Amino acid sequence: MSKILLKNAKIVNENSIFESDVLLDRDFISKIDSNISDGNAKVIDLEGDLLLPGVIDDQVHFREPGLTHKGTIATESRAAIAGGITTFMEQPNTIPQTTTIEKLEEKFAIAAKGSSANYSFLFGGTNDNLEELKRLDKNACSGVKLFLGSSTGNMLVDNEEVLEKIFSNTEMVISAHCEDEGTIRANLAKYKDMYGDDIPIEMHPIIRSAEACYLSSSNAIALAKKTGARLHVFHVSTGIETDLFTNKIPLQEKKITAEVCIHHLWFSDEDYAEKGTHIKWNPAVKTTSDRDKLWEALLDDRFDVIATDHAPHTLEEKDNPYTSAPSGGPLVQHALLAMLQKEKEGIISLEKIVEKMCHNPSKLFDIDRRGFIREGYYADLVQVNQSSKNEVKKANLFYKCGWSPFEGVTFDSEVKRTFVNGLLAYENGNFSAEKKARRLTFNR
Known part of the structure; x- marks a missing residue:
């Protein structure tokens, strides 16, 4: 589906924290509002997790x-x-x-x-x-x-x-x-x-x-x-x-x-x-x-x-x-x-x-339409669960080099989902086979 509806997000954006839904339409954030409904959208319930700009x-x-x-x-x-x-x-x-x-x-x-x-x-x-x-x-x-x-x-x-x-x-x-x-x-x-x-x-x-x-x-x-x-x-x-x-x-x-x-x-x-x-x-x-x-x-x-x-x-x-x-x-x-x-x-x-x-x-760097959760901006978004323990160990690293200076540290938060240009690119340890990454453009 070309649309994704994120329900029950706790958005952190532009010096404010608020609860809202977010509608993604293809590459972009289409709407930010409470109680959005769209019968043509895939619905993902964030259950009160943080939603941050990428x-x-x-x-x-x-x-x-x-x-x-x-x-x-x-x-x-x-x-x-x-x-x-x-x-x-x-x-x-x-x-x-x-x-x-x-x-x-x-x-x-x-x-x-x-x-x-x-x-x-x-x-x-x-x-x-x-x-x-x-x-x-x-x-x-x-x-x-x-x-x-x-x-x-x-x-x-x-x-x-x-x-x-x-x-x-x-x-x-x-x-x-x-x-x-x-x-x-x-x-x-x-x-x-x-x-x-x-x-x-x-x-x-x-x-x-x-x-x-x-x-x-x-x-x-x-x-x-x-x-x-x-x-x-x-x-x-x-x-x-x-x-x-x-x-x-x-x-x-x-x-x-x-x-x-x-x-x-x-x-x-x-x-x-x-x-x-x-x-x-x-x-x-x-x-x-x-x-x-x-x-x-x-x-x-x-x-x-x-x-x-x-x-x-x-x-x-x-x-x-x-x-x-x-x-x-x-x-x-x-x-x-x-x-x-x-x-x-x-x-x-x-x-x-x-x-x-x-x-x-x-x-x-004058980047075009990224870095904020705004209508009309690219849908680069991150869902974070703040009550999920996450121990860093070699088995859960994605680096080619296979190690981290944080090994042995347990973080109290976890990245659950990452959206890149509206694509659910990462979810709970799994990656999408599709890629929608883009070369940055600038407003200079």
């Missing part, structure tokens, strides 16, 4: 092309919709890198065939592809990604003249990974002299230090102010960076915005003893004091978006000594549940979770 994750690494032993767009997007993420923006550091328009379109073609979630990609800036970036249409993809700290291949942008030209020559959002390369290299050399390759993992936030983060992010912000560029700072991880951002103006008026990631809100350096390299990320998970300040900045709106930086590696790769264990971990399946757990603990409200994970990414 989560929009502005930073994932799905590893395709080139690193598909870790994950693919098909496998990781399935895990994403199982976690209530209906839209993702994937990063350019694949093999080959997404640093030409040709390679960008090749990625879109892969996603069109296999993605279960709506998709877009970030175009990678380098020291030598400015002319290609100038050719890029502002509506072609979600934005430009710059690595201002260590990355693979030639994606570290460390030429200050080129960097200023990039900031001056795009209307798109520039999303930046900010860590100072010189500081990190000096710190790493020091600890390699002390320990060789088997550096204790507890040194990771000291090597990739708060100072390295602050130096890079403050320089990027200064350059954005100088050039008038639209800058979005990815995965802020330190307390000292939080005061670089403002909450004094609405998001739509901000030229400089910031994101915080699930792992920096959940873990701290106290967890390295148990988790080891399984919680090795760049930027590093830092102190409990840093984590507390990240929460403060999120709740008072200095931070605008919650994302995952989902970056799967195999366990074999992660279990290497420090210098050869890659940074990153799989998170899309449990990101929403982790934040809902914090709501249960009284740390964040349901309304704020939806604002930071659904509404704000849509606003920030």
Whole structure:
């Protein structure tokens, strides 16, 4: 049937929680009202469960092309919709890198065939592809990604003249990974002299230090102010960076915005003893004091978006000594549940979770008709039962890499159903054979 009628939903949307029915007609939300009836619709009774807009994750690494032993767009997007993420923006550091328009379109073609979630990609800036970036249409993809700290291949942008030209020559959002390369290299050399390759993992936030983060992010912000560029700072991880951002103006008026990631809100350096390299990320998970300040900045709106930086590696790769264990971990399946757990603990409200994970990414990247429960918008929706225990274990993971840093955690909520463009794409552990995921369009 082309219509689906969701009955008895507890909707969380636009700073409000209310009970309603929702009628889906093909790809779109047709009607939001109490006591809707439609004889031509398939009826699903949500029995008072939460109904949220589909989560929009502005930073994932799905590893395709080139690193598909870790994950693919098909496998990781399935895990994403199982976690209530209906839209993702994937990063350019694949093999080959997404640093030409040709390679960008090749990625879109892969996603069109296999993605279960709506998709877009970030175009990678380098020291030598400015002319290609100038050719890029502002509506072609979600934005430009710059690595201002260590990355693979030639994606570290460390030429200050080129960097200023990039900031001056795009209307798109520039999303930046900010860590100072010189500081990190000096710190790493020091600890390699002390320990060789088997550096204790507890040194990771000291090597990739708060100072390295602050130096890079403050320089990027200064350059954005100088050039008038639209800058979005990815995965802020330190307390000292939080005061670089403002909450004094609405998001739509901000030229400089910031994101915080699930792992920096959940873990701290106290967890390295148990988790080891399984919680090795760049930027590093830092102190409990840093984590507390990240929460403060999120709740008072200095931070605008919650994302995952989902970056799967195999366990074999992660279990290497420090210098050869890659940074990153799989998170899309449990990101929403982790934040809902914090709501249960009284740390964040349901309304704020939806604002930071659904509404704000849509606003920030000018996404067309997604991120809200509104009539006429795409029917990207998530049903969550808040009284269903959900233990994370290998047997119920959908990641290709087959592990999670949340293994052993029991969440007090569960994603029951996920709708993507009106399709019931995920239901109680099962996936639809049909796919209706779409390439994102923008209103720029």
